[in-house]
Amino acid sequence: MQDLVNIFVKSIFIDNMVFAYFLGMCSYLAVSRTVNTSVGLGAAVIFVLGFTVPVNYLLESFILGRGALSWLGPQFATVDLSFLTFIMFIAIIAAMVQLVEMIIEKFSPTLYSSLGIFLPLIAVNCAILGGSLFMQERNFGHITEAVSFGLGSGVGFFLAIVGIAAIREKIRYSNVPDPLRGLGITYIITGLMGIAFMSFMGIEL
């Protein structure tokens, strides 16, 4: 249990998707104009990461990894399909996004209409594929660890995008030099936020 909490907190603060690895920057910059839309996108990302990372973990450990097919019989023990990783992961992500979209539409139309266009866009958000690839690189021992890593990364993205949206709403009333307006100042603020998040570095629970 302690391990799971450790992975969760670590992936929110120390290995934050946005500030430590710059993943999901495109949507982070494009959808952070107002707090409301950014809350919607953040929630959708938590949802999809929480689903796709464990599913891709199962795929990795039972089909794609070296020797993962050995449950089919001893003659499959040396099969290594890891070169198919990228195409399988992206297919799973695209399919899961579609599935999540249909489930939400069926059971919670209000949430569906508030997420709206962001759901399909998530398929090409690099934070999602990045989450699965980092999961593969870290060799988690059990699926619960993958779940907590996925959820933690999603929450980290949520915090980052809501934070920058709030700052951007305020900064509209500030006197920023013209060429720096919009994109430039957003980058610099993100950099400063990243420095703040670096203070969590090295914390072990």
Add this chain to the structure above:
Amino acid sequence: MSGNNSAPKETLFSPKNRKLLSEPIGTSNPITVQVLGVCSVLAVTVQLRASLVLAIAVVAVMGLANVIISILRHGIPPRIRIIVQLTVIASLVILVDQVLKAFVYDVSRQLSVFVGLIITNCIIMGRLEAFALQNKVWPSFLDGIGNAAGYGSILLLLAAIREFLGSGTLMGYQMIPNFVYDIGYVDNGFMILPPMALITVGVIIWIHRHRDRGLVDVS
């Protein structure tokens, strides 16, 4: 493509085609103006060598993906085009990944997940959607190469700044002579850390927009 190459030079590099190649490097740069494909630019620019490899990989994937989608453009049903595009890109990225692992293994280790993340690099998807689906093969190829070059130029500029100020080297060779260190010069270790990549891009955008007033965000 061989049929196209034998055509006279004037039609191949007409002013319109040249513009496709040069515009993304300057006034419609994917990173500083269109805000596409930002993730990898920030993460791999600690060292010039890794950035150079990634830039070449992106040029290759993007040129080929644009050509393939442009050839297939009449056969792709619009409803499933995103999946078709992702499949084409993912297959090309697998090829690039295998080549990197075979020839420059240490750089491939260093780039880690960012080779795979070329798949979700928004410039590639963006250019396929916006250009290759409507245009002929040769202009699409030029557009792909041009945008990838615009992306690569920012990548290399950023990597050069960060490696020079952060470790005093370029491509791994020492650039700052030893006597400067003897006087008391110290490398700015802060440049190597992730947040400085963002701030450096912010400054590059500032300079770019200062010189090119038409790009200033008025809203």
